[in-house]
Amino acid sequence: MKITISQAPKHQDKTVTIGAWLTNKRSSGKIAFLQLRDGTGFIQGVVVKSDVSEETFSKAKNLTQETSMYITGKIVEDTRSAFGYEMQVSEIEVIHEATDYPITPKEHGTEFLMDHRHLWLRSKKQHAVMKIRNEIIRSTYQFFNENEFVKIDPPILTGSSAEGTTELFHTKYFDEEAYLSQSGQLYMEAAAMAFGKVFSFGPTFRAEKSKTRRHLIEFWMIEPEMAFVDHEESLQIQENYVSYIVKSVLENCKLELDILERDTSKLELIQAPFPRISYDDAIELLKEKGFEDIEWGEDFGAPHETAIAESFDKPVFITNYPAEIKAFYMKPDPTRSDVVLCADLIAPEGYGEIIGGSQRIDDLELMRERYEQHGLTGDAYKWYLELREFGSVPHSGFGLGLERTVAWLSGVDHVRETIPFPRLLNRLYP
Numbered sequence: 001m002k003i004t005i006s007q008a009p010k011h012q013d014k015t016v017t018i019g020a021w022l023t024n025k026r027s028s029g030k031i032a033f034l035q036l037r038d039g040t041g042f043i044q045g046v047v048v049k050s051d052v053s054e055e056t057f058s059k060a061k062n063l064t065q066e067t068s069m070y071i072t073g074k075i076v077e078d079t080r081s082a083f084g085y086e087m088q089v090s091e092i093e094v095i096h097e098a099t100d101y102p103i104t105p106k107e108h109g110t111e112f113l114m115d116h117r118h119l120w121l122r123s124k125k126q127h128a129v130m131k132i133r134n135e136i137i138r139s140t141y142q143f144f145n146e147n148e149f150v151k152i153d154p155p156i157l158t159g160s161s162a163e164g165t166t167e168l169f170h171t172k173y174f175d176e177e178a179y180l181s182q183s184g185q186l187y188m189e190a191a192a193m194a195f196g197k198v199f200s201f202g203p204t205f206r207a208e209k210s211k212t213r214r215h216l217i218e219f220w221m222i223e224p225e226m227a228f229v230d231h232e233e234s235l236q237i238q239e240n241y242v243s244y245i246v247k248s249v250l251e252n253c254k255l256e257l258d259i260l261e262r263d264t265s266k267l268e269l270i271q272a273p274f275p276r277i278s279y280d281d282a283i284e285l286l287k288e289k290g291f292e293d294i295e296w297g298e299d300f301g302a303p304h305e306t307a308i309a310e311s312f313d314k315p316v317f318i319t320n321y322p323a324e325i326k327a328f329y330m331k332p333d334p335t336r337s338d339v340v341l342c343a344d345l346i347a348p349e350g351y352g353e354i355i356g357g358s359q360r361i362d363d364l365e366l367m368r369e370r371y372e373q374h375g376l377t378g379d380a381y382k383w384y385l386e387l388r389e390f391g392s393v394p395h396s397g398f399g400l401g402l403e404r405t406v407a408w409l410s411g412v413d414h415v416r417e418t419i420p421f422p423r424l425l426n427r428l429y430p
């Protein structure tokens with residue numbers, strides 16, 4: 001019977017066949033230990049010379065790293081391994097012999113590994129990070145489905161900017177100028193007016209010349225948008241959503257967190273509600289923490305965010321930023337027009353901003369004014385304003401950056417390891 005490694009616990013004491021690759025091996029004259037993987041998991045195969053044919057034992061001893069095979073044997077309990085099971089091998093059928101696999105168990109430099117990303121993805125740590133990414137995506141759909149959100153897919157090719165014009169990727173749309181989407185938000189606002197509560201999940205592009213451990217040129221964003229929901233209600237949805245995905249990862253990715261040696265006690269603390277600090281208070285806090293020169297009106301950089309996050313053991317919302325440093329669509333605070341009803345959610349442990357969100361301007365005249373102040377053109381001018389013309393309602397939304405969230409939950413310090421094929425300032429390969 002052919003099974004996957006993940007199914008092994010259900011086949012204890014049975015003889016089964018697994019399609020697998022060899023990741024590593026140790027052998028002596030009498031016994032060979034094969035480290036096997038099949039994508040669903042990792043298991044050790046034990047080949048005992050006295051239990052198998054001479055041909056099988058010599059095959060086992062000569063297997064090279066990443067050789068593919070069908071391997072047959074009995075699944076037995078192995079309390080010493082994290083997985084809990086191993087295979088007592090009886091037969092090996094090599095499918096394809098790999099020679100000189102470039103990524104050996106020794107240490108390699110990051111650039112070398114990134115050049116071999118198509119192979120590096122097979123390694124245990126990278127595999128664990130991608131499984132955590134997958135769990136965040138799975139639980140995201142579950143959370144929004146349970147809360148009556150409709151999944152809506154905004155376009156990727158657009159005729160206008162959603163977040164400011166400096167970071168736009170330009171392309172040609174036949175004879176027209178077009179851009180790759182920076183954010184689906186404007187379209188999600190249209191969708192919220194049609195479906196109430198909506199969310200999107202898709203790739204977004206920023207032609208940002210940033211070379212930091214938090215920036216990708218192509219990254220994936222989850223963007224919920226909600227009609228009849230104000231800023232404070234949106235914050236509650238955000239903290240519930242983030243708590244939900246953290247809990248799902250803790251429950252369903254135990255092996256992966258263990259492989260990554262993630263300190264899960266820090267993640268256990270992540271439960272709604274999250275603390276909130278106003279931009280004004282954040283400026284004061286930063287001054288106390290040694291950033292004496294920071295002035296009201298300045299945007300926060302990574303060191304500022306990290307310093308603020310250090311004061312909390314949960315993610316923290318920084319709310320009500322100055323209007324000048326935020327996007328054109330954010331609604332001014334009705335009690336104070338110099339700040340807007342927005343919040344950035346800063347992850348703990350130095351992982352930075354994982355969510356940007358706000359209540360949107362719902363007044364047609366004000367939106368028109370902002371559009372013009374920001375010198376915005378493009379085809380959204382007409383349709384986006386029409387959303388304020390026909391039954392405008394208070395509405396809010398936010399965008400969660402998937403890769404930064406994966407980095408935080410996995411405990412890896414650079415977003416390049418959180419997406420299968422990262423697009424970075426200096427990297428389009430593989």
Ligand code: 4AD
Nearest residue numbers: 183185215216219223353354355356397398399401
């Ligand atoms: O704060 P941002 O730019 O917000 C928006 O795009 C809004 N339109 C979202 C909305 O309200 N629907 O981006 C949202 C999140 C950030 O908090 C960050 O997690 C992530 O997207 N992000 C990036 N992740 C990786 N690389 C980059 N270059 C990123 N830029 C933003």
Ligand code: MG
Nearest residue numbers: 344353355356
């Ligand atoms: Mg932001």
